[in-house]
Amino acid sequence: MEELELSNLCKKRDARAQKELYELYANRLYAICIRYSGDRDTAQDLLHDGFIKILCSFEKFTWRGEGSLRAWMDRIMVNTSLQYLRDKKKIGQEIELEQIPDPENDEPNDNDIDSIPQKVLFQFIKDLPDGYRTVFNLYVLEKKSHREIGEILGINERSSASQLFRAKKTLAERINEWMDEQGK
Known part of the structure; x- marks a missing residue:
């Protein structure tokens, strides 16, 4: 299934499309989560949390051509990971x-x-x-x-x-x- 069709079906909350979306992108998105968290268990939790955000936010997604779905999901995972780090106060310490x-x-x-x-x-x-x-x-x-x-x-x-x-x-x-x- 192509990105545009997949995104349209996910907007309609089609369970098969959501499953396919996960199967296509989970490994890539997990790699983003582990890159920021540095920990496999935390990355797995971040992937789960980020995917929920993705599935609940499809009404905000705008198709901008091939690759735009992947880029949108990448951004959500990066933001989910950064929010986790902010919440845990693991980043942001000042160093002069x-x-x-x-x-x-x-x-x-x-x-x-x-x-x-x-x-x-x-x-x-x-x-x-x-x-x-x-x-x-x-x-x-x-x-x-x-x-x-x-x-x-x-x-x-x-x-x-x-x-x-x-x-x-x-x-x-x-x-x-x-x-x-x-x-x-």
């Missing part, structure tokens, strides 16, 4: 830029990073502290500016920038450690 040390030249190069299995990189991201992981995901994967991230998370732009810097620094350290362990 002045506390950040000058960057060191120990960042791995792109060729080194390309040699690391994707699963390992995802684990490194998952292991980041919640605030760092959230800002990293919003900046790198969602392509949000520091101003937008600040508005979403209720922090100032400088805090967003500093958390991204620390996330990148932490990832660089983990990558370098992994490379040393692998003898690369």
Whole structure:
């Protein structure tokens, strides 16, 4: 079934269409939830909560062409995950830029990073502290500016920038450690 037809049937609360929607998109949406929560059990709960929001909000969905349904559902899952983190006060702690040390030249190069299995990189991201992981995901994967991230998370732009810097620094350290362990 095509996206437009599927979305129209879901608007009418067709149970078969809703089931198909879940089967088509659950894995993708779960990946979004785990990217923000860093925890499989929490991600499963977020997927459930987000899917309820999706199914109850179809009257707000507007078809804008192929891919618009997926993008709309992605946005709901990101927002559900961010709301969970806000509610748990896991993000938004202020970190002043002045506390950040000058960057060191120990960042791995792109060729080194390309040699690391994707699963390992995802684990490194998952292991980041919640605030760092959230800002990293919003900046790198969602392509949000520091101003937008600040508005979403209720922090100032400088805090967003500093958390991204620390996330990148932490990832660089983990990558370098992994490379040393692998003898690369």
